[in-house]
Amino acid sequence: MDYIVTEHGIKLFQNDFDLDETLDCGQAFRWERAESKYKCTYKGFFLDRPLEISFDGEGFIFHNVSEEEFLSVWADYFDLSTDYGLLKKQFSGDDTLKKACGFAGGIRLLKQDAWECLCSFIISQNNNIPRIKGIISRLCGHYGHFPSAAELASETSDSLSYLRSGFRAKYIVDAAQKAASGEVNLNSISGMDIEDARKALMTIKGVGPKVAECVLLFGMHRTEAFPVDVWIKRVMEQYYPQGIPDFVRGNEGIAQQYLFHYIRNLEKQPEKGNTEENVTK
């Protein structure tokens, strides 16, 4: 790890890392881009620990962070011990993945908290990213932090109406009650065989295959987890009718992140000739 300690905090020199691509790609929902004198700044949280992080054109500044905190918290959260350059090199044996890595090669997989991740992806179902962020923001605003399972276990869908989370409120309550009672033990699930882990997570109401996979990938860093949402379904149909190539095995989830970002952007800004813009009116 290449970093220096400065009077403002830590300055990290890191390849394969882009703040927009990592913090605003739909894997985490509590990071906001902030105005600053730097090229790019984000403010957000891991658990109850706040962070302001900037890119100044050459390095990543972890504002007012001690070396001890950087090494024990943030280096792990940003998965700095994984060589994403090497992974991308491996992925580039496949044409589509090569393009995806070239498009958003600065994505890193955040090692998030399992409980926050479970709540967040329950909220994400049949929803869009701005609204997911809004609901989570109202939730944290209400408690002053991201509420624990124990805190949410005594809520009801009525008492959570201020979230405007719709039909998902009852699912949040069920997840909180099961996690708080120990009926669902996120800590032990994280170490289970992945099939057993999926089943255990799916005993929660509102947790199906997609949400379970997201919790495994983003909240338990199980990089072999492969969430299939509407976007990835399109990728699979269009590019991988035979399935994801074998050499990706073990890192399907990381490949998924590159593909997700790639396909979403392709459809947002379609290349010329690939649209229906010019059909007869």
Place this chain on the structure above:
DNA sequence: TTCCAGGCGTATC
């Protein structure tokens, strides 16, 4: 107005 969003529960066959 209608459609859609990082899906899932339920009913029905």
Place this chain on the structure above:
DNA sequence: GATACGCATGGA
């Protein structure tokens, strides 16, 4: 086990 449908909310 497969498939169809409703679901809360809000932005486009």
